[in-house]
Amino acid sequence: MGSHQRTLSKANGKEIDVDVLVIGSGPTGLGAAKRLNQIDGPSWMIVDSNETPGGLASTDVTPEGFLYDVGGHVIFSHYKYFDDCIDEALPNESDWYQHQRISYVRYKGQWVPYPFQNNISMLPKEDQVICMDGMIDAALNARVATDKPKDFDDWIMRNVGEGIANIFMRPYNYKVWAVPTTKMQCEWLGERVAAPNLKHVTKNVVLNKTAGNWGPNATFRFPAHGGTGNIWINVAKTLPKEKARYGDHGRVQLVDADGHRVLLGDGTTINYKKLINTMAVDHLAEAMRDDECKKLSEGLFYSTTHVIGVGIRGLRPERIGDKCWLYFPEDNCPFYRATIFSNYSPHNQPSDDKKLPTLQLADGSKPASAEAKTGPYWSIMLEVSESSMKPVDQEKLLADCIQGLVNTEMMLPTDEIVSTYHRRFDHGYPTPSLEREGVLKQLLPKLQAKDIWSRGRFGSWRYEVGNQDHSFMLGAEAADSIVNGAVELTLNYPDFVNTRVNAERRLVDGAQFFKSMGGIKDEGKPLKPAA
Structure with missing residues (x-):
C-alpha cells in the first residue's frame, strides 16, 4: 500500500459514496454537474477548494468597488446547449449588455483596426510596402507548397509573410504566449487567427479602406452585474446545494486512483466510480502521487498571467470611446492586451457619487489633495504574460503598466488613479507547444x-x-460519455465545433451525427447507475 493510500485509510473524516465525482467548479466542472443533474440515475458531487464557483472565469472586486475578471472574458457561443444553460441562470434581458466588438492594434502611435493583417491599409506607406511584399511571397510559395507548416512560425510565414510576421505576429504572440512562435505548433489555430485574403487586402490598400469585423466574437454579451463570475455563481445556484462542497470542505488533498477515492481537506473521503477532473492535469498528477503521470505532465507547458486593473476618476475620454479590447505588440508597454472594462457594464465600477481619494497621478506623482472626491469613474484591465523565457519583475509590474498606459496614450500623465489591482494566476494559458499532442x-x-x-x-x-x-461543453460531454457512452465532440473534434458557429449541437444529436459519418467509437466505458 502506497503512502497516500495509507493516509486515506487512516482519515478520520466521514466517507461519501457517489457514482461520479467532479473536481472543480469552473465552467467545465459546472458543465459536468449540470449535465449529471439532468440525467436520471447516477449520484454525483462537485468539490472545489475555492469558496465561490467560477474558477478561471471568476471576478474580483476591489475595496473601492471596481470589478475585474480573471483576464478578458466575453460570452459568444458555438453551442445552443451552453446558451440555454446560461440563459436559465441569467434569464432576464436586463441581466445582459449586448456589444459590438470594437478592437484595435496599437502600432507606431496609431490605432489599426483588428485584425491587423486585414488592415495594413492603415499603416505608414513604407510599412504597407513591406507587408504587401511579404504577403505576395507567401501567396506564391503557398501555391507550390506540398507539406504542412511545421510550427506556428512557419504557419505565419506561409499565411502573411515576413513583413507582417516581424511587425506584428511574432512580437505580439511572444508577448501573449511568453515563448517564441517557433516553439508552438499550429493545429490549435482554427478560427482564432485570421488568414488574410490577398486580393481583399490589396483592394483595401489601393482604396485606403479598412476591413470589417471578423471572427466569432464580432458581437458578444456581458453580464450587467457581477462580471463574468456572476454567470457561474448563478449557474451553480441551479444545482442542488447538498451536492456541492466548497473551501476546505472541497479541497482535494489526495487522489487514490486505484482505490477510486479522494481525500478532501476536512478529512472526508469520497468514494467514486468515475471521476471528472477539471483541475490542471499536472496538479492532478501530483495529487495522485503517480510518477508516470507526473513525468508525462512535465512535457506540458503553460504561461502565467498577471491581471492588472487601474480605476480612474473622470469621464471616459473621447480617445478611448467605445473600444472593447486592444492589442499591443510593441515594447513600450509590458501588457499585450488592454480591456476597457468599464465599457462592458456601468456596474463594473463605483457609482458616480461614491467618494474616493486619489492614490496617485498617472505620471507617478502625488495628488495635490488627499481629500476623497466623487466620480465619475472608468477602468482599464491589462494582461501580462510570464514564463521562464519571459520573466516579470512583480514588484515593478504595476508601475511599469501604468507607465505603459501613458506611453500608449491610453492615459494622460495627469489622470487621477483611485484604485489599483494586481493578481497573478500561475496557470494562465495552456501553451500549444510542439510537444503537447505527444503528451496528451x-x-x-x-x-x-x-x-x-x-x-x-x-x-x-x-x-x-x-x-x-x-469549457462548459467539455464537462457536459464528459458526463454524457460516462453515463451514455456518447462521443466527446469538443475534445476530439475541435475543428468541427469551431467551424459551425452557433449551429445547434445538442449532445446526443452530435453523437448520432458522427456515428452516421462512419461509426466513430468512444473509448469510454458507460457507467451503470448504482442500484
Whole structure:
C-alpha cells in the first residue's frame, strides 16, 4: 500500500459514496454537474477548494468597488446547449449588455483596426510596402507548397509573410504566449487567427479602406452585474446545494486512483466510480502521487498571467470611446492586451457619487489633495504574460503598466488613479507547444483507463477549446460519455465545433451525427447507475 493510500485509510473524516465525482467548479466542472443533474440515475458531487464557483472565469472586486475578471472574458457561443444553460441562470434581458466588438492594434502611435493583417491599409506607406511584399511571397510559395507548416512560425510565414510576421505576429504572440512562435505548433489555430485574403487586402490598400469585423466574437454579451463570475455563481445556484462542497470542505488533498477515492481537506473521503477532473492535469498528477503521470505532465507547458486593473476618476475620454479590447505588440508597454472594462457594464465600477481619494497621478506623482472626491469613474484591465523565457519583475509590474498606459496614450500623465489591482494566476494559458499532442495522446488515455476524465482549459490542455462555452461543453460531454457512452465532440473534434458557429449541437444529436459519418467509437466505458 502506497503512502497516500495509507493516509486515506487512516482519515478520520466521514466517507461519501457517489457514482461520479467532479473536481472543480469552473465552467467545465459546472458543465459536468449540470449535465449529471439532468440525467436520471447516477449520484454525483462537485468539490472545489475555492469558496465561490467560477474558477478561471471568476471576478474580483476591489475595496473601492471596481470589478475585474480573471483576464478578458466575453460570452459568444458555438453551442445552443451552453446558451440555454446560461440563459436559465441569467434569464432576464436586463441581466445582459449586448456589444459590438470594437478592437484595435496599437502600432507606431496609431490605432489599426483588428485584425491587423486585414488592415495594413492603415499603416505608414513604407510599412504597407513591406507587408504587401511579404504577403505576395507567401501567396506564391503557398501555391507550390506540398507539406504542412511545421510550427506556428512557419504557419505565419506561409499565411502573411515576413513583413507582417516581424511587425506584428511574432512580437505580439511572444508577448501573449511568453515563448517564441517557433516553439508552438499550429493545429490549435482554427478560427482564432485570421488568414488574410490577398486580393481583399490589396483592394483595401489601393482604396485606403479598412476591413470589417471578423471572427466569432464580432458581437458578444456581458453580464450587467457581477462580471463574468456572476454567470457561474448563478449557474451553480441551479444545482442542488447538498451536492456541492466548497473551501476546505472541497479541497482535494489526495487522489487514490486505484482505490477510486479522494481525500478532501476536512478529512472526508469520497468514494467514486468515475471521476471528472477539471483541475490542471499536472496538479492532478501530483495529487495522485503517480510518477508516470507526473513525468508525462512535465512535457506540458503553460504561461502565467498577471491581471492588472487601474480605476480612474473622470469621464471616459473621447480617445478611448467605445473600444472593447486592444492589442499591443510593441515594447513600450509590458501588457499585450488592454480591456476597457468599464465599457462592458456601468456596474463594473463605483457609482458616480461614491467618494474616493486619489492614490496617485498617472505620471507617478502625488495628488495635490488627499481629500476623497466623487466620480465619475472608468477602468482599464491589462494582461501580462510570464514564463521562464519571459520573466516579470512583480514588484515593478504595476508601475511599469501604468507607465505603459501613458506611453500608449491610453492615459494622460495627469489622470487621477483611485484604485489599483494586481493578481497573478500561475496557470494562465495552456501553451500549444510542439510537444503537447505527444503528451496528451499518452496522458489522457492513461487517466481514462483509471476512470478519470480530465477535461477543461488545463484539465485537457487544449487552448483551441478553452473558451467558456468550450469549457462548459467539455464537462457536459464528459458526463454524457460516462453515463451514455456518447462521443466527446469538443475534445476530439475541435475543428468541427469551431467551424459551425452557433449551429445547434445538442449532445446526443452530435453523437448520432458522427456515428452516421462512419461509426466513430468512444473509448469510454458507460457507467451503470448504482442500484
